[in-house]
Amino acid sequence: MAEWSGVRGKRVLMTGGTNGIGLAAARELAARGADLSIVARDQARGEAAAAQIGAAGGGRPVDVLLADLSSQASVRQLAAEILERYPRLEVLVNNAGAIYSSRQLSEDGIELTWALNHLAPFLLTTLLLDRLHASGPARIVTTSSDAHQGAHIPFDDIAAERSYGGRGFIRYGQTKLANILFTTELARRLQGTGVTANSFHPGVVATGFNRNNGLLMQLGMTVIRPFARSPEKGAETLVWLVDSTEAGAESGGYFVDRRRVLPTAAAQDADAALRLWELSEQQTRAGRTA
Ligand SMILES: NC(=O)c1ccc[n+]([C@@H]2O[C@H](COP(=O)([O-])OP(=O)(O)OC[C@H]3O[C@@H](n4cnc5c(N)ncnc54)[C@H](OP(=O)(O)O)[C@@H]3O)[C@@H](O)[C@H]2O)c1
Incomplete structure (x- = not known):
């Protein structure tokens, strides 16, 4: 794999860049000289975050791309916009995610946690893979969680019609397991291409996570x-x-505090x-495989 020269001058696409871990990482990467594009579902929140990221980057412009990642049409539109706008894309960070205390469906009729936390990274990544490959060496990083512990992918109840419980935590854990399995299979398919794929656990972090849920859940936080x-x-760990x-020498790994x-x-199950x-x-x- 070609030598990686750091993120300076590289185009980084960050989902979930408006708050929490994604915003902090985007600020740090901008300070290190990266060109940031963040995905936001709300224009005003996107612009507020971009102002912070831009300031950290010494005034270099930050692009805000609008998308609701739980919607596949919106993810496709986002990918089309990225391909139109950026001839090069060296880094994709799939970081946006949420937990939902009660079962809901996305506009595509898919259970919402699964749609946002797993299918959005899968679809966005596969749609951008050729551009990442052409821009190589390139990196794909996905924010997973130690909440995958104890989880299994419910292949016989993938919509969680029977198994949604634990105020959404069980489902959330399944999606974070899916992030790891997706990353390892992606890395396997990308061997020798100059594009790496890794996932990580950020620790327990004081962010806006869970703020979309009821008072009881927020009290827990x-x-x-x-x-x-x-x-x-x-x-x-994301920045690293x-x-x-x-x-740059790692692919297919799961990292905690910069250690593989x-x-x-269940997360190592290749089948x-x-x-x-x-x-x-x-x-x-x-409609495409890696
Ligand atoms: N916090 C923790 O302790 C912890 C631990 C392990 C893993 N994680 C993971 O870390 C990642 C980031 O979470 P966080 O803790 O930083 O939470 P956060 O502060 O709530 O940030 C979540 C980000 O995702 C975005 N987002 C949510 N739903 C979206 C949608 N439908 N379309 C587009 N963007 C959407 C949010 O945008 P808005 O600003 O519009 O809400 C926000 O930018 C998640 O994948 C989470 O699972 C967090």
Whole structure:
């Protein structure tokens, strides 16, 4: 794989760049000389974040691209806009994510946590893969979580019609497991292409995570908050995966505090990773394989 020269002058696309871990990482990457494009679902929030990121980057412009990532039409429109706008794309960070305390459906009729946390990264990545490849060396980083522990992909109940429980935590864990399985299968398909794919756990981080849920869930976060990391600390592994020379030699890994660690046995199941990939193709009808 070609030598990585750091993120300076590279185009970085960050989903979930308006808040929390993604915003902190985008600020740090801009400070290191990257050209940032953030995905926002709300123009005003996007512009507010872009102002912060731009200031950290010494005034270099930051692009705001609008998309609701839970909608496949919106993800496709976003990908088309990116391909139109950027002849080069060296880094894709799939970071946007959420938990939903009650089961909801996306506009495509897909359970919402699955649509946003797993299918959006899958679809966006597969749609941008040729451009990443052509811009190589390139890196794809996906924000997963240790919440994958104890989870299994419910292939016999993929819409979580029977198994949605634990105030959304069980489902959330499944989607974070899906992030790891997606990353390992993606890395396998990308071997030798100059494009790497890794996922990571940011720690327990004090962000806006869970603010979309009811008071009880938010109360839980308020209790955890004093023990949680800052968004800047939570972003450290992401920034390292994007920017460091060392991480350029890694692909298919799951990282915690910049160290490659083994995720659970379910997350190392190559057959499940392949099955998930094929299922995700059906669910998105992406029409292309890596
Ligand atoms: N916080 C933790 O302790 C923790 C631990 C492990 C993993 N994670 C993971 O870290 C990632 C970032 O979360 P965070 O903690 O930084 O939470 P956050 O502060 O709530 O940030 C979530 C980001 O995702 C965006 N987003 C949510 N739904 C979206 C949609 N439908 N379309 C487009 N963007 C959407 C949000 O945009 P808006 O600004 O519009 O809301 C925001 O930018 C997630 O994948 C999460 O699973 C977090």
